[in-house]
Amino acid sequence: MACPFLKEGRARYCHAAPVRKLILDGPGVAGGGRCASPEYVQCELVAENEAQQSRCSHLEEIRVQYCGVSSITKLVPFSDSQVSSCVSNSYRYCDSYLMLAHPHASTPAANLFYAPNHFWLDVEDSGLCHIGVDSFLTDVAGSIDGLTFVTTRGTHCPALALTIHGVEWPISFPNPVMIQKINTRVRSDPARLAADPYGGGWLFEGWELPGRTRSGLVSGAQAEAWQAEERERLANEIHQSQVVACDGGSPVSGVAQLLPRQNLVCLLQHFFSKRDWAAEA
Numbered sequence: 024m025a026c027p028f029l030k031e032g033r034a035r036y037c038h039a040a041p042v043r044k045l046i047l048d049g050p051g052v053a054g055g056g057r058c059a060s061p062e063y064v065q066c067e068l069v070a071e072n073e074a075q076q077s078r079c080s081h082l083e084e085i086r087v088q089y090c091g092v093s094s095i096t097k098l099v100p101f102s103d104s105q106v107s108s109c110v111s112n113s114y115r116y117c118d119s120y121l122m123l124a125h126p127h128a129s130t131p132a133a134n135l136f137y138a139p140n141h142f143w144l145d146v147e148d149s150g151l152c153h154i155g156v157d158s159f160l161t162d163v164a165g166s167i168d169g170l171t172f173v174t175t176r177g178t179h180c181p182a183l184a185l186t187i188h189g190v191e192w193p194i195s196f197p198n199p200v201m202i203q204k205i206n207t208r209v210r211s212d213p214a215r216l217a218a219d220p221y222g223g224g225w226l227f228e229g230w231e232l233p234g235r236t237r238s239g240l241v242s243g244a245q246a247e248a249w250q251a252e253e254r255e256r257l258a259n260e261i262h263q264s265q266v267v268a269c270d271g272g273s274p275v276s277g278v279a280q281l282l283p284r285q286n287l288v289c290l291l292q293h294f295f296s297k298r299d300w301a302a303e304a
Contacts (some may be wrong), residue, residue, distance in 0.1 A: 029114070037081045063078060163279050167216050179199060
């Protein structure tokens with residue numbers, strides 16, 4: 024599924040020019056401009072002995088795609104469009120889309136994969152991945168004071184450190200990914216992580232390593248059952264700690280902000296440290 028703001032058009036360029044500059048056809052450039060008329064002979068790139076034609080032989084016209092809401096129009100040839108996030112579900116992580124479409128911040132996509140320490144993974148058919156942390160983590164935290172990326176590029180298990188209520192906690196996605204980009208906006212504004220963990224709060228973008236990146240993750244009905252168990256486990260842990268009043272219901276959002284440092288460290292260790300599913304039993 025392509026982005027609803029993705030536009031299509033035709034552009035032209037001169038393949039004799041030292042730099043290929045795409046010019047979108049539209050109002051004011053009807054018919055391709057001077058290059059598509061006999062006036063092209065006035066161009067300094069035309070050879071003096073070149074036979075005059077109705078249009079310049081150096082003129083090329085191609086189909087392009089571009090973002091209809093971006094303040095800067097970046098034209099992408101159709102031949103390159105398959106590597107663009109605009110033609111896949113990855114457009115959901117684009118700031119221009121998020122700013123205008125305002126998708127529901129707490130609703131995850133149905134096809135996400137989850138790790139036992141509450142990371143999510145979204146994989147496109149092309150192998151392009153996005154990784155973040157789920158709303159369980161951000162709901163427990165209440166607010167994120169700071170965020171530091173430990174891995175930024177290359178083939179690694181994506182890692183970062185979150186500062187929650189004065190405690191810096193290192194967390195990492197359990198499987199390797201070929202990381203190509205991090206979300207620098209979240210680093211400068213950690214509030215985005217809690218406000219929209221499945222959209223504007225994404226953390227890493229990269230490429231899946233077949234047979235490795237999804238290893239040991241759960242999705243679908245299995246993930247839903249696990250998330251319900253995690254909420255129950257959290258309620259039991261808070262109740263047993265007797266530090267925060269809990270009458271058997273779900274702990275309030277931002278419970279991490281109410282815990283003393285020692286209890287908070289224990290909670291983070293029990294729920295958000297790197298572990299396998301066997302540790303859940």
